[in-house]
Amino acid sequence: MKVKVQNLDGTEVQGAAGDVELNDAVFGVEPRQDILHRVVTWQLWNRRATARPTRERSDVARTGKKFGRQKGGGTARHGDRAAPVFIGGGKAHGAKKRDFNISLNKKIRALGMKMALSTKARDGLVVVDSLELKDAKTKALAEQFGKNGWNGKILVIDGDAVEGSFARAAGNLPGVNVLPAVGANVYDILKHDTLVLTKAAVEKLEARFNG
Template identity: 75%
Template sequence: MKVNVKTLEGKANGDVELSDAVFGVEPRADILHRVVTWQLENRRGTARPTRERSDVARTGKKYGNQKGGGTARHGDRKAPIFTGGGKAHGARKRDFDISLPKKIRALGLKMALSSKAQNDNIVVLDSLEMKDAKTKVLLSNFEKLGFGRKVLVIDGESVDEGFRKASGNLIGVDVLPAIGANVYDILNHDTLVLTKSAVEKLEARFNG
């Protein structure tokens, strides 16, 4: 699959051949759903439990007489009705660390990239280097390129520092290195922007 390469100023700069093994996979909703669910579940922290009657460190001694005291016959201070006692029917600990095979994760990423390529929502740039790394200049360049409201930009080994600073104040623009590419972020943006370096890194990631 051939895609035109553009400069950050919107000018044509040749083309690049995208691997069909990475950008030409037929997307499947069930695979994408499994990977996105796995990502979002693993973002959740462990639900903290409350301390129930057996978890509270209080005396277990019977503090009153069985009869004649004028009070109920409680056995210890751990009962939920006392201040400092255990919680009755409290929240239990819940872990959200689910597992997913590496093959499914890799397949999901290929399908996410392919879905953007098939819908013409993928743009390949020569590089992210800017002579004048300012937000105003970058916004003007984005308008020339005709990007949507939500843009995900993926660079190679690391993101160009000038571009990162210039894009920091742009709402809806997120920037990642190639190693951080993931299914949720790709699907959650209207336009996927890859540098030539990012294309090489992603293809090398799946080719061994």
């Protein structure tokens, strides 16, 4: 699949560098809703931290010896300092530990990533030569995005690291997120309207699955 390479100002790159051949094994996979759903669910569940448990009576380090006589003491007939009614006692019906980490086969995760990229390759994918800016200002970058017709949520993925001036200029733009290629994931790709890849990002993503 051939895609025209653009500059950040919206003009097409001329010459042999003006086209990039996308690997059909990565950008030409037929999407399946069930696979994408499984991968997104796996991502979101793994963001949840482990639910911390509370200590119940059996977990509290207090004596189990009866501390007062049964009758005549003028107090209730308690037999255990670990009872919930005492300060330092165990929690009655406390929260249990819950671990939300779920596993997902590597092949399914890789397939979901390919399907997400393929979904954007059909509609919403832009390939740019690089992210170097002449005027690294947030206002200038926002105006440029408007001229290019990049509206809504925009995800920009670079190669090994995001170009510094671009990252600073895009940092305050609402709805614009930038990632290095190693951070590309199914959830972020699908939730953005436009996916912008640099040529370096295309190489890294293809090498990620063919390496």
